[in-house]
Structure formats: structure tokens, C-alpha cells
Amino acid sequence: MHILVTGATGFLGGVAARELLRAGHQVTATGRDPVRAKALEGSGVHFLAADLRRPGAAAALLPGVDAALHCAARSSLWGRWEDFVQDNVVVSTDLARACSERGVRLVHVSTPSVYNSGRLHTNVPESAPIGPRFDSLYARSKYLAEVQVRSVLPEAAVLRPRGIYGPGDPSIVPKLAQALRSGRLPRLSSGEVHTELTHVLNVVHAARLALETPAAGVFNVTDGVTTPIWATLDRLADVLGVARPRSRLPAWMTARLVEGAAGLLEQVYRLHPDAPEPPLIASGVRLLTRSMTLDLSRARERLGYVPPVHPVQGLEEVMAGLISAGLKP
Template identity: 65%
Template sequence: MRILVTGATGFLGGATARELVRCGHTVTGLGRDATKGAALEAGGIGFVRADLRVPADWRPALDNTDAVLHAAARSTLWGRWPDFVADNVTVSREVARACAVRGLRLVHISTPSVYNATRLSHQVPETTPIGPRFDTLYARSKYLAELEVTQAHPEATLLRPRGIYGIGDTSIIPRLARALRAGRLPQLVRGEVHTELTHVRNVAHAARLALERPAPGLYNVTDGVPVPIWATLDALADALGVARPGRYVPARVVENMARVLELAARLHPARPEPALTASGVRLLTRPMSLDLTHARTRLGYAPVVHPAQGLAQVLAAVRS
């Protein structure tokens, strides 16, 4: 199958593009980073340098394509709403429309961050009512993108992988490592909080399954096994050779402090990302697991990397 991957110079897009090539598919990646593009080409992946906000940059690449994996997104807890709309909502709509017109299979990467403002936290299904409130601008933009994609391309597959991690991660582990090194992360809970994460290879596996078989609809994706957040933070601190989170400060107090920092950042002309965000605090203090029944039964999904293995690899890389 000839597959076009958007965001191929990113963490998830690159990992999935390499997985697809290993499985015998012909893959072309889109991205803006020519250096990373050259690395993809060295691995047998075609590369087209493109700005997804400019349709003329990427539409010609659809002419020799059977399917598209749309992995590109503005994925951050902080930013300007017009940028989230441009990169997540508008681009997703245009990609979906272009695929629908050409009859191409489309797999769109969304996020379970859309669930964060709901009251559910255990075995959350895809049918969970969402909105009108959202935890972050990112979550809101990704939900609006889902609506645009399903309207433009009803046969599209949408994946909601939670907390993507692995070697090469540029978000979760680096953010936590910076907080631990700075010594600004207190113990926010008494006891433990369990959540689910998704190793990047498991997301790539789910994406490949969705590309290889028609499976329209929404699918949660995780490693399928809850992990203890604070024990994992302790292990990360040990790997970094820094102090573990020590003194206890109630999560509500820290979240209120984060809101003050956010307000100050919004009033600043440059709107810099604050050192702490309220949504970031909630991610460390709220349990979450997702119902994988849909993915298991309709996609045939089963995780290929267990979180114990995946996190051990990440911690080993941190130590080295």
C-alpha cells in the first residue's frame, strides 16, 4: 500500500512511518524539517518538505497515494487559539476533504484529552459525551478537528492514543525531567494515582491496523495497563540523579498557583508558556483509564509493548 504520513518529522509520525516501511508499505512523509527529512529518506521513506497550512505544498503528494495517516498537530498544553485552529482544525478539515474527494483511506490521530473535562476516569468509552467545556485549548481544537474530519470523510478512522511516550519523546518525559531537575515538583497527592499511557510503537501498531483494514469510527488506544504516576516520577528522578518529589503540597493549592502563572502569561505581550499549568497539575493528580473494547474487537488491536518494558527502555535511555 502507498501511504502518505503527515507530521513524519515528528515523534509519532516518524515512528509510524518507519513501522509501515518495516511492514512492506511504500511510505512518503510530509514535514517541515529538511534535516529530519533526510534521516527519513536514509531509512527508505520518501520525503516531501511541506507546510500543511499551504495546500499547494501537499496536495500533489496525494496523487500517488492509497491511504493517509494524519499525525501532524499542534500538541501542547499552551498556545494561542488561532494557531490551534489553523494547525489542528483547518488543516485536518482540508486533509479529510482532499482524501474524500480522491477516495483515499484516512486515519486521523486525535487525543483522549477531549475526555479530561468529563467526570469519568475509569474505563472511559468512546461514546462519552464531550463538551462544551474542555480542559485545554488543545483538547478543544482536537475535538473540533474530529467533527470536521467525520463530516468531510465519514469513512475515516480516528484514533485517541493517551500519553504517547518512548525513546525520542519530545513532550511528556522531557517536561517531567525539566520539572524534576528544577526541583519545583512537590508531592501533590497522598498515596498513588494510576493512569494509562501509550508507547509510541503501540500507537504505530494501531495506526497500521487501521490503514490495512477498513474500520471507520473512533478508537481509544493505550498500553492497556495502568501505571503509577508518582512511582514512575520517583524512578525518573533516580534515573536523572536528582531528588524525588518530596514535600507535600495539596494539588488544589498548586493548581491555583498555576492559574495565577497562566494569567500572568496571558497578559504578557509574548504570551510565554508558564512554568506550570493547571491542566498539567491535573494530569498528575487525576486517574484515567480508557475502554479498549472497540479497538480490540474491530481493529484487532493488542498492545505490542507492555508499559513495564517501555518505561524501562525510556529510563535506561535517560540514565545513559
């Protein structure tokens, strides 16, 4: 099968391009980072430079392609709404339309951040009500992208992987490690907070199943095992050789009050059009203070999804990588 991978110079897209090539598929990739593009070409991936914002760019990538894995996105909790719309909604819609016109199968990578504003936080199914409020501009834009993609191409598969991590992860574990080393991460919860993460190879495995097996609809994707956030942070602190988060909030300062303060700070920062990311973001606070687990029944039954990488193995691998990279003091 000839597969197009967008966002291949990013974390997930790069791993996906290499793994799909290793699985015997012909892979064409596109992305924004020329240095990582050369690395992909060195591994045997055919790379095409393209600005997906340009009208017609998506269609120009599809001749000879059987399926597309859309990993490209503006994945940030902070930014301008116009940029989120352009990069996440418009680009995704254009690609879906081009796939529809050419009979190309599409697997679209979304996010379970779309659930965060709901009341259900345990074993959340894909059918859970979504909106009208969202925790972040990112979540809102990704949901609108889902709606547009499924409207244009009902046969598309939409994946919602939770908290992607793994070797080369530029976001989750490195940022937590940085916060721990700074000593400025307070323990925001008196009790444990449970969530789920997804090793990048598990996401790629789910994507490969969706590419190889026609299965339309939305699919939650995780490691399938609940992860205790604060116990994991304690373990990460021990590995890095730094102090565990100990200082708790004053009794009068609840997690929700911190969220409110973060939201107010965001509003102040947005008053300036070129404002940098504020030091505290409400949606970031919620990730550390609110539990969320996902129901994987649909992915298991329709895709045959069984996560090949266990989170204990995956997290230990990532932590070992931090030490080898020189992040341990």
C-alpha cells in the same frame, strides 16, 4: 499500500513512517524539520516538503496514495488559539476533504485530552460525553478537528492515544526528568494517581491496523495497563540518581487550589500577545493529580488491537536511554 504520513519529522510521525516502510508499505512523508527529513530519506522514506497550511497543499500530496496517516498537529498545552485552529482544525479538515474527494483512506491521530473536562475518569469509553468545556486550547482544537474530519469523511478512523512515550520521546519523560533534576517537583498528591500511557510502537501498531483494515470511528489507544504516576516518578528519580519528590503541599493548599492558581497565572500571561509559556499550567497539574484510564474494548474488537510493547519494558527502555544520553548527574 502507498501511505502518506504527515508530521513525519515529529516523534510519532517519524516512527510511523519508518515502521510502515519496514512493514512493506510504500511511504511518502511530509514535515517541517529539514534535518529530520534527511534522516527519513536516508532510511528509505520518500519525503515531500509541504506547508499544510497552504490551500491545496494536502490535495497535492495525494496522487497515487492509497491511505493517509495524519500525525501533524500543534501538540502543546500553551499557545494562541488562532494557531491551534489553523494547525489542528483547518489543516485536518483540508486533508480529510482531499481524501474524501480522492477515495483515500484516512487515519487521524487525536487525543484523549478531549475527555479531561468530564466527570468520568476510569475506563472511559469513546462514547463518553465531551465538552462543552475543555482543559486546554489544544484539547478543544483537537476535538473540533475530530468533528470536522468525521463530518467530511465519515469513513475515517480517529485514534486517541494516551501519553505517547518511547525512545526519542521529546516531551513526557524528558520533561519529567528535567523537573526531577531541578528538585522543584513537589508531590502533588497524598495518594497514588493512576493513568495509562502508550508506547509509540503501540500507537503505530494501532495505526497500521486501522490503515490496513477498514474501520470507521473513534478508538482509544493505550498500553492497556494502568500506570501509577507517582511510583513511576519515584522509579525515574532513582534511575537518574536524584531525590524523589517528597515535599507535599501545605494542608490548606489542595490540588484544585493549585489548578486554580495555575489557571489564573495563564490568564495573566495571555495578556501579552507574545507571552512565553508560564511555569505552571492548569492542565499540566491535572495530569499529575487526576487519574484517567481508558476503555480499549472498541480497538480490541474492531481493529484486533493487542499492544505489542508492555509498559514495564517500554518505560525501562526509555529510562535507560536517558542515562545513555547523559541526563544522569
